[in-house]
Amino acid sequence: MDKRSKIALYSIGAIIVLLMIAEVSKPKALNWRNSYSAADKIPLGCFVLYNELETFTSNPIETSEKTLYEKLKDFPNATNTSLLLINDYIGLEDEGSDALLKFVENGNTVFISANYIYGKFADTLNIEIDRDYDGFFKDPSKSLFVNKNLKANEKRFDDVIENSYFTSIDTTNAHVLGYMEDDGKLIKEVNFIKTPFGENGGSFYIHSNPFAFTNYHLLDDKADYAATVLSFLPKNNNLIWDNYYKSGRKVIKSPLRFILSNPALKWTFYISLIGLIIFVIFKGKRTQRIIPVVEPLKNSTVEFTQTIGDLYYQHGDYSNIIHKKITYFLEFIRTSYYLETNEFSERFIQKLAVKSSNTVQDTKSLIDLITFLKSKNNHTEKELIALNKQIEHFTKNNI
Numbered sequence: 001m002d003k004r005s006k007i008a009l010y011s012i013g014a015i016i017v018l019l020m021i022a023e024v025s026k027p028k029a030l031n032w033r034n035s036y037s038a039a040d041k042i043p044l045g046c047f048v049l050y051n052e053l054e055t056f057t058s059n060p061i062e063t064s065e066k067t068l069y070e071k072l073k074d075f076p077n078a079t080n081t082s083l084l085l086i087n088d089y090i091g092l093e094d095e096g097s098d099a100l101l102k103f104v105e106n107g108n109t110v111f112i113s114a115n116y117i118y119g120k121f122a123d124t125l126n127i128e129i130d131r132d133y134d135g136f137f138k139d140p141s142k143s144l145f146v147n148k149n150l151k152a153n154e155k156r157f158d159d160v161i162e163n164s165y166f167t168s169i170d171t172t173n174a175h176v177l178g179y180m181e182d183d184g185k186l187i188k189e190v191n192f193i194k195t196p197f198g199e200n201g202g203s204f205y206i207h208s209n210p211f212a213f214t215n216y217h218l219l220d221d222k223a224d225y226a227a228t229v230l231s232f233l234p235k236n237n238n239l240i241w242d243n244y245y246k247s248g249r250k251v252i253k254s255p256l257r258f259i260l261s262n263p264a265l266k267w268t269f270y271i272s273l274i275g276l277i278i279f280v281i282f283k284g285k286r287t288q289r290i291i292p293v294v295e296p297l298k299n300s301t302v303e304f305t306q307t308i309g310d311l312y313y314q315h316g317d318y319s320n321i322i323h324k325k326i327t328y329f330l331e332f333i334r335t336s337y338y339l340e341t342n343e344f345s346e347r348f349i350q351k352l353a354v355k356s357s358n359t360v361q362d363t364k365s366l367i368d369l370i371t372f373l374k375s376k377n378n379h380t381e382k383e384l385i386a387l388n389k390q391i392e393h394f395t396k397n398n399i
Contacts (some may be wrong), residue, residue: 003099013277034247035044036062036210043160043216046086052218053084053239056230061239068096071240072103082109082237082267085298086210089116097121107200109234113207115164125195126210128168131209139163143191143209144179155225157209160216164208165189177232180209192213192229205232318379322387329391344371358394366390 031042053061064071075081083103090112092100097120104110117129127201141163142156165180169190178192195204210215213226259265327339330341337355339348353363369390373383 009281013281014278020274036087036214037239037246038243041215044211044214046213046215048215048218049086049213049331050241052223053241056233057236057239059236059238061241063241063243065243067244068092068242069099071244072099076104077106078103078238079107080234080237081112081240082233083240083242083243084246085110085112086115086213087245088210090114090119090245091116092119092121092245094120097124101197104202104204105198105200107198107202109205109237111202111205111230111233112206113210113229114215115162115208115210117206125174125197125204125206126168126170127166127195127206129164130167131162131164141181142181143212144181144188145192145228146177146179150228153224153228155212155222157212157217157222159207160214163189165191166193166206166208169193172197177205178207178229194232197284208390289350318381318384319377322373322384324380325384325387325391326374329370356394362390362394366394 032044033042034043035042038046041047051062072078083100083102100110100121102122115129115131119125122128123377140156140158141161142154144154145151163180163182166189169176173195175194176190176192177194178190179188181188182192190207193206195206196202197204207229212222212229218226259269333339333341337352339355340353342346349364349367350360352367353356353360356363360381369387373379373387
């Protein structure tokens with residue numbers, strides 16, 4: 001790694017470290033997202049309410065992470081049970097609405113607090129909720145109770161509020177439990193009702209101000225109002241807290257988002273990233289320069305021999321080629337069969353035939369041809385071809 005590359009790498013590493021330090025040290029922005037989740041401690045979460053529900057019942061509190069249809073089918077014969085639905089809006093599919101209506105028809109209780117309510121169950125109860133956008137939308141307002149004995153627990157909400165109210169209820173069946181009053185216009189609108197349903201004592205308690213149950217207001221001297229609203233529910237019922245129909249329900253869509261959403265995993269990821277950068281820096285300093293590959297010299301003996309043979313053949317120097325082939329063949333006999341080639345006698349021919357695994361006739365024919373060619377000064381191409389064929393035939397048993 002050259003000097004320029006090292007400087008660039010160190011600079012990048014320093015910038016990353018500075019960005020991480022700036023990210024960690026900067027003050028965390030306050031999250032004002034509508035959540036209503038039991039796990040969220042942000043202003044509009046419901047962490048405080050969920051943990052205070054133990055004061056309403058001695059029974060275990062069950063948390064639902066499923067749709068109402070999936071959850072309530074596990075309790076087909078449930079009794080003495082209250083279900084709490086708190087969110088910015090509650091909109092159920094037909095299957096969920098049917099399951100909710102059957103649940104209450106069996107004698108159970110459902111508490112709903114939402115700015116918007118829609119679905120089959122809302123149509124069945126003839127419920128509609130609206131807000132006065134021209135008047136006191138998000139203006140300070142006071143939440144009141146019909147029962148004058150509860151006047152001490154009425155609260156004025158100065159901020160972080162959306163003043164929703166009922167524009168339609170079943171007047172023949174519903175009971176008004178609370179109002180919302182605008183301080184300036186002194187207009188009272190219904191914001192809390194009870195609607196009995198079925199023949200077994202089941203009821204819907206519907207409230208139109210979910211902000212009253214968030215951490216922000218519970219920790220801002222509004223806890224008495226929220227506790228009074230929930231006090232209308234049957235005492236010591238089994239409680240089911242819905243954590244599915246929430247605006248702040250956590251949905252992890254990628255592995256990286258899941259890692260960064262968990263503080264322990266996030267710091268593990270950052271430390272691993274820093275370690276990887278340090279490893280690259282030190283590994284680059286210790287890595288040896290690449291050794292070039294040196295190709296071995298090629299054996300060109302065969303190509304050289306072929307070239308020399310082609311030169312002899314192209315110039316028609318058959319005598320020279322025949323002389324060299326005879327010399328090479330006789331050398332082959334001496335080194336392979338350990339026979340002297342000074343004299344071509346009958347005994348020599350018989351020994352050569354035995355050792356080379358050739359017939360005496362073929363051996364004698366080759367030796368006679370060699371003797372004949374050695375006696376001549378000039379040779380033809382046909383004689384060269386004939387000699388080559390007989391030598392190849394003679395030596396084929398040695399291949």
